[in-house]
Amino acid sequence: MKAYVYVSLKKSVLDPQGKTIHGALKKMGYRGISDLRQGKYFEINLDASLSREEANAEVERVAREVLTNPVIEEYRFTLED
Amino acid sequence: MKAYVYVSLKKSVLDPQGKTIHGALKKMGYRGISDLRQGKYFEINLDASLSREEANAEVERVAREVLTNPVIEEYRFTLED
Known part of the structure; x- marks a missing residue:
């Protein structure tokens, strides 16, 4: 089974890295992007x-306790057979 | 419209960051994860x-030309209304 955690x-929370990429894309002439x-x-x-x-519970636990900083981040995940 | 690019x-390509996270999870006692x-x-x-x-074409272009390093990375994306 595979899990995808986002x-x-x-x-x-401000996202300066996203802002920078967005600014760069604008300068490079990509149109139509209002936020990134x-x-x-x-x-x-x-x-x-x-x-x-069990897989669902384990992935949920790993995502919540390890992969995410609960102060500034949020997560979602999907399971696939 | 929203696009999600992965x-x-x-x-x-080897993924040392993923290997490190995987090793850490194992040491912390998380079971059932065979790869990350x-x-x-x-x-x-x-x-x-x-x-x-237009949105599809623009996102495809941004993903291919800017967000992805074609030598070592691959991308997929979804569009959502």
Whole structure:
């Protein structure tokens, strides 16, 4: 089973890296982009021995306790067979 | 319209950052994770004036030409209304 975890800055937190990329794109002439924010993304391979519920619980735990800084970040994840 | 661009290292490229996270998770006692790779993730807000086709073309162009290093990385993206 595979899990995809997406970690992004909370809406209320400034994203200077995203702002910089956005500014660069504008200068390079790319049109139509009104905002850009950057985040992190994790591709996790899980042992085949885990049930879907166990996998869900384990990924949720890893995402919440390790991959995300709860003060400034939020996460979401999807599971795939 | 919103676009989500996911940039990850090609399968053939080593991912030392992912390996480090994987090793740390193992040491911390998280079970059931057989592999972990890290990537980047971009959330792009597009001007409402763009049609779906224009948005698709623009995001594809930005992802290919700027956000991805074609030597070692690959990308995929989704569009959302």
